[in-house]
Amino acid sequence: MFTTPFDYRNAHSVQDVIEWLQEDPDNTKILAGGHSLLPLMKLRLSTVSHLIDIGQIPELQGIVLSDNELRIGAFTRYVQLVRDPSVALAAPLVAEAARVIGDLQVRNRGTIGGSLCHADPAADLPAALLALGAELEIAGPAGKRREDIDSFFLAPFITTLAPGEVLTAIRIPRIAQGARSIYLKRPHLASGYPIIGVAAWVVLRDAQVDSCRIAITGIGSVPFRAFSAEQMLVGQTFTRDVILRAAEQVASDQSFDDDDDGYKANLCRVYVTRALAALGNQG
Amino acid sequence: MADVIGSALKRHEDVRLIRGKGQYTDDIKLPGMLYAGIVRSPHAHARLVKVDVSRALKMPGVVAAFTGADLKDEVGFIPTAWIPPDSDMKMPPHPALAVDMVRYQGDGVAVVIAQTPAQARDGVDAVEVEYESLPAVTNPFAAAQEGAPLVHEDIAGNVAFHWKVGGDVEEIFNRAEVVVRQEFRQQRLVPNAMEPRSAVAQWNPATEELTLWATTQNPHIHRLLMSGILGIPEHKLRVVAIDVGGAFGSKISCYPDEIIVSWAARRLNRPVKWTETRTENFTVTSHGRDHVQEVALAGTKDGHIEAIRVKTYANLGAYLSTAAPGVPTILFGLIVNGAYAIPEASAEVYGMLTHTTPVDAYRGAGRPEATFLVERMVDLYAHAINKDPLEVRNINLIPAEAFPYTNPFGLQYDSGNYQGALAKALEIVDYAAFRREQENLRQQGKYIGIGFSTYVEMCGLGPSEVAGAVGFQGGLWESATVRVHPTGKVTVFTGASPHGQGEETTFAQIVAQELGVPPEDIEVVHGDTSKIAMGWGTYGSRTTVVGGAAIHLADQKVIAKARKIAAHKLEVGEDDVEFEQGIFSVKGLPARAVTFQEAALDAYLAWSLPAGMEPALEGTAFYNPENFTYPFGTHIAIVSVDPDTGDVELMRYVAVDDVGVVINPMLVEGQIHGGLVQGIGQALYEGVEYDTNGQLMTGSFLDYAMPKARFFPKFETAHTTTPSPHNPLGVKGVGETGAIASTPAVVNAVMDALAPFGIQDLPMPLTPRKVWQAIASKGGHMHVHDAI
Amino acid sequence: MSVTMTVNGTTITRSVEPRTLLVHFLRDEAGLTGTHVGCDTSQCGACTVLLNGDAVKSCTVLAVQANGAEVVTIEGLEQEVLHPVQQGFWEKHGLQCGFCTPGAMLTASYLLSTNPHPSETDIRDALDGLLCRCTGYETIVRSVQRAQEIMDERQTEERETKIG
Incomplete structure (x- = not known):
């Protein structure tokens, strides 16, 4: 319940953060919403000497909608994603995923950037952001860079962020006109984390799949795109059989840990099927 | 004034609790107070090679640190308070801090005491402990097998006791037309009262008195046990439980932590507080259930149950907790026939020691374990003889005219109308309509099920003679003092120790009704042991049954004296005075009257009392019940099972309970709801898992699935009322019914839903994965109901 | 570090270690013990308070993060009369042991401030961050529904008083 002692600094610019991170990179952590980090520190599973609070940095805040993309500051709380009209308009999938994260108290504190950088394999937002092809803005000692979210997650709790780097914003291309989207989650009974979360969107033209994306979180070691199923679906009539085949494809492409009984593969099949079937029933 | 008994009075205790003004133990802050943190073993079984506190003593704010070696000559072993007769029980020594061995994950090895809680926590990390890890055993059946690691070297086979009750049923089984056998695993549960345990101890060097504020259900039992352990005489020891944030059995036990802070407060002559974290709560606060049961039922082909036989391996954990041996014996074995007129029964219990957290009472305590097995066996038997489970219940339920009914173990069920509740x-x-709908849905590949639990339980603990006969090292009567003040306001002192049940209100209702005083007075x-001479606390659905009856008796003493005073004032004979709704009046002359308040004032002024009468108005009574009470009822669960995922959805839950006379229907409903959620939690969600090294795998709310609001439909509750004939209030007790009845109802419903797959039993909790595995192994396959 | 915040309308400044959690600041520094600690993994919600109007788990916020903030705890819910949520919990038996109750009531008041007419499903979903071991939740749901009625009644009264 009590963390180990640490010193605390309140950053006022991204530059502050980059500089301070370099002072003692191994023992310094960034504090955003705190809902992943503080519980670990309270259990003393994580010990930190220096905490940098990024809650007061204007550059990390705000949601801006332009003609072709949505830019979300890294320090944007889940509740803002749920309520923001431009998110609802340009990336409803993000709002839908944010709405089922944790509980309302958690949504009032947790941030999109914190979730991505913590890289818990059982997090909701990565699925939505993968499905939407988000791009990450990252600042570091060597300057700014951008990275496709597809390559960001390396392993559980490990990302491509280099020491001294800070995630500053998430850029999301506007979802295609006429796209139907869904985030279907199966929460763990105790923790509320997704056992599996399927984010998907599809554009249908004359009942045929014009374009689509499927991304899955919770069930693998990192959130992943279902590329081969997406490819298989494009150009097909969106029927029950096609959906079942796509779901089968997703499940068989993956190997799951701790799955001797095939339950996880089955959940994968069932949830992809249900998500796609729900898309079929929309509109 | 309308009847107060039976009305849904808003709770008196809420006035403070809804304002955040409750006083829980952790809220106490005393001048000069220090904070304790306990170093706990990460191993389930290990030899203590070295415990070195020297680094901790150098940490900022650390005032002291002690090990088991420091305590062992001054602090006695912690005893259990229950010794089942004829069981050859062996009580392993339980030191407050381990001396040479640790026997479960969480066993305390040292205490660090510091200026702040955070410093105490830092100090805990600085204690250096060297362990030599040893093999552990966690399952009670495995612990009984040859070669299992021993928990205590001198207790052979890890058997703390072997207890047997009932007749010889072998002959019936040998000739029975039908015998059904089943093994059940009553999984281990964590009570998880929302308030973690806490203790604050203060030593007064002038009076040599120790005051302990503690999260306890039974401060007087704590005082009794602790006086022996600490060597502080009872009259110099005060135990106080102000507001306690739920317990469910887990705050009965006398714990090492409370003893450690008490000893340390005296040693350091400073107040010391210890409050557990939830993580500690999961590993060191007593757990519940944990049986491996082998059950057999003998019956006829046409549905008459002839005998039931139970053999149970009950897990007691590493040490014997305060009430632990009584739970799987007396509170379990004596009632395994349930609500059925089963002529012969036997129960055999092995009380097993394992390298796990001590097990003690958890809501229902023994009776859920009994009710589950008999309710499940009735369904399995019905299936075996191809009859409807409802029909088998109708054949075997004890008929209303058979009460008082003596069960095969000699318990006398006080009153009942089981068919009425059903x-x-x-x-x-509408059962017939349900079966039609079930058939229709099965055709569409959808699976719903219905489950019954026509339960009875033993409540209102209890007759002290029986307590003694069954080995409880205490009485089970209850005390009450009803003190009427000169202005007619009333203070009631009870030896029961409610902690959420609402008896501050219920008891006020009894007194208001009987004395005709407004409840707000x-x-x-x-x-508080300094205010209440003696009492036995709150558990076993006893508070209103036994504590309430004591108040009723105390009320009668008050009324008898006040009547004499009123008669004296009215200048009539005592027999000519009527007492109704707070007014003494002369029979036939209602205008000639004295109010209760006037009589009270007269009693204190003592200007003119009847000759020889002592002043003041107060009644004290001790109620020792002549029997237990036996609430009963019928619960019905309706579930649907999703064969694609194994998800079980509780669609409807109907609870018809007969708890005798209801004093506050709102509070009774609250007790039933709370019990239901715990019982359903056992059926579907909750369960402790250990790994092979004895590590607790479900040690937080992230892993241990506590029921949440969105898991449940609206409950449908109703009552029948069969007063207990021997209880002066007619009450039977309600605290445990929901938890006792609901678990088998839900499991029966799920098994009914799964019947088309040929699945008859699955171990609890019925998690989706387990249910799906069972369906998949029977060739179930994915359906896409919602597909386009 | 020096931390200043307004708690239930009163501004307080204390010097605390950076590791001090908001819940400990409230209990130990502000002396407001109505906010309870029920777990150490941010699950149970007993410690829920309003931080700048938002329901948050005060065990998962550092006191320094709340520097300059407005905090409302259970002790600040009542104004001249009981808050509708307090009244609702009292009338509908929304509490037994009372330990999770402060968190439950602040969560409920937050829900009603953001969604004045929640459905039963909305209420049960909003309680996802709250563990109650006593009530079985249904009476909490009823309490929130009753609180909403009281809010509506009080609003109507207010309007009528103004018109009158």
Whole structure:
């Protein structure tokens, strides 16, 4: 319940953060919403000497909608994603995923950037952001860079962020006109984390799949795109059989840990099927 | 004034609790207070090679640190308070801090005491402990096998006791037309009262008195046990439980932590507080259930149950907790026939020691374990003889005219109308319509099921003679003092120790009704050994049954004296005075009257009392019940099972309970709801898992699935009322019914839903993965109901 | 570090270690013990308070993060009369042991401030961050529904008083 002692600094610019991170990179952590980090520190599973609070940095805040993309500051709380009209308009999938994260108290504190950088394999937002092809803005000692979210997650709790780097914003291309989207989650009974979360969107033209994306979180070691199923679906009539085949494809492409009984593969099949079937029933 | 008994009075205790003004133990802050942190073993079984506190003593703010070696000559072993007769029980020594061995994950090895809680926590990390890890055993059946690691070297086979009750049923089994056998695993549960345990101890060097504020259900039992352990005489030891944030059995036990802070407060001559974290709560606060049961039922082909036989390996954990041996024996074995007129029964219990957290009472304590097995066996038997489970229940339920009914173990069920409760439940659920719908849905590949639990339980603990006969090292009567003040306001002192059940209100209702005093003029005092001479606490659905009856008796003493005073004032004979709704009046002359308040004032002024009468107005009574009470009822669960995922959805839950006379229907409903959620939690969600090294795998709310609001439909509750004939209030007790009845109802419903797959039993909790595995192994396959 | 915040309308400044959690600041520094600690993994919600109007788990916020903030705890819910949520919990038996109750009531008041007419499903979903071991939740749901009625009644009264 009590963390180990640490010193605390309140950053006022991204530059502050980059500089301070370099002072003692191994023992310094960034504090955003705190809902992943503080519980670990309270259990003393994580010990930190220096905490940098990024809650007061204007550059990390705000949601801006332009003609072709949505830019979300890294320090944007889940509740803002749920309520923001431009998110609802340009990336409803993000709002839908944010709405089922944790509980309302958690949504009032947790941030999109914190979730991505913590890289818990059982997090909701990565699925939505993968499905939407988000791009990450990252600042570091060597300057700014951008990275496709597809390559960001390396392993559980490990990302491509280099020491001294800070995630500053998430850029999301506007979802295609006429796209139907869904985030279907199966929460763990105790923790509320997704056992599996399927984010998907599809554009249908004359009942045929014009374009689509499927991304899955919770069930693998990192959130992943279902590329081969997406490819298989494009150009097909969106029927029950096609959906079942796509779901089968997703499940068989993956190997799951701790799955001797095939339950996880089955959940994968069932949830992809249900998500796609729900898309079929929309509109 | 309308009847107060039976009305849904808003709770008196809420006035403080909804304002954040409750006083829980952790809220106490005393001048000069220090904070304790306990170093706990990460191993389930290990030899203590070295415990070195020297680094901790150098940490900022650390005032002291002690090990088991420091305590062992000054602090006695912690005893259990229950020794089942004829069981050859062996009580392993339980030191407050381990001396040479640790026997479960969480066993305390040292205490660090510092200026702040955070410093105490830092100090805990600085204690250096060297362990030599040893093999562990966690399952009670495995612990009984040859070669299992021993928990205590001198207790052979890890058997703390072997207890047997009932007749010889072998002959019946040998000739029976039908015998059904089943093994059940009553999984281990974590009580998880929302308030973690806490203790604050203060030593007064002038009076040599120790005061302990503690999260306890039974401060007087704590005082009794602790006086022996600490060597502080009872009259110099005060135990106080102000507001306690739920317990469910887990705050009965006398714990090492409370003893450690008490000893340290005296040693350091400073107040010391210890409050557990939830993580500690998961590993060191007593757990519940944990049986491996082998059950057999003998019956006829036409549905008459002839005998039931139970053999149980009950897990007691590493040490014997305060009430632990009584739970799987007396509170379990004596009632395994349930609500059925089964002529012969036997129960055999092995009390097993394992390298796990001590097990003690958890809501229902023994009776859920008994009710589950008999309710499940009735369904399995019905299936075996191809009859409807409802029909088998109708054949075997004890008939209303058979009460008082003596069960095969000699318990005398006080009163009941089991068929009446069942009939009422069937008014709420149209059984025939359900079966039709079930058949229709099965055709569409959808699976719903219905489950019954026509339960009875043993409540209102209890007759002290029986307590003694069954080995409880205490009485089970209860005390009450009803003190009327000169102005007619009333303070009630009870030896029961409610902690959420609402008896500050219920007891005020009893007194208001009987004395004719407004409920707002009555204050109920509980949970302080310096204010209440003696009492046995709150558990076993006893508070209103036994504590309430004691108040009723105390009320009668008050009324008798006040009547004499009123008669004296009215200048009539005592027999000519009537007492109704707070007014003494002369029979036939209602205008000639004295109010209760006037009589009270007269009693204190003592200007003119009847000759020889002592002043003041107060009644003290001790109620020792002549029997237990036996609430009963019918619960019906309706579930649907999703064969694609194994998800079980509780669609409807109907509870018809007969708890005798209801004093506050709102509070009774609250007790039932709370019990239901715990019982359903056992059926579907909750369960402790250890790995092979004895590590707790479900040690937080992230892993241990506590029921949440969105898991449940609206509950449908109803009552029948069969007063207990021997209880002066007619009450039977309600605290545990929901938890006792609901678990088998839900499991029966799930098994009914799964019947088309040929699945008859699955171990609890019925998690989706387990249910899906069972369906998949029977060739179930994915359906896409919602597909386009 | 020096931390200043307004708690239930009163501004307080204390010097605390950076590791001090908001819940400990409230209990130990502000002396407001109505906010309870029920777990150490941010699950149970007993410690829920309003931080700048938002329901948050005060065990998962550092006191320094709340520097300059407005905090409302259970002790600040009542104004001249009981808050509708307090009244609702009292009338509908929304509490037994009372330990999770402060968190439950602040969560409920937050829900009603953001969604004045929640459905039963909305209420049960909003309680996802709250563990109650006593009530079985249904009476909490009823309490929130009753609180909403009281809010509506009080609003109507207010309007009528103004018109009158």
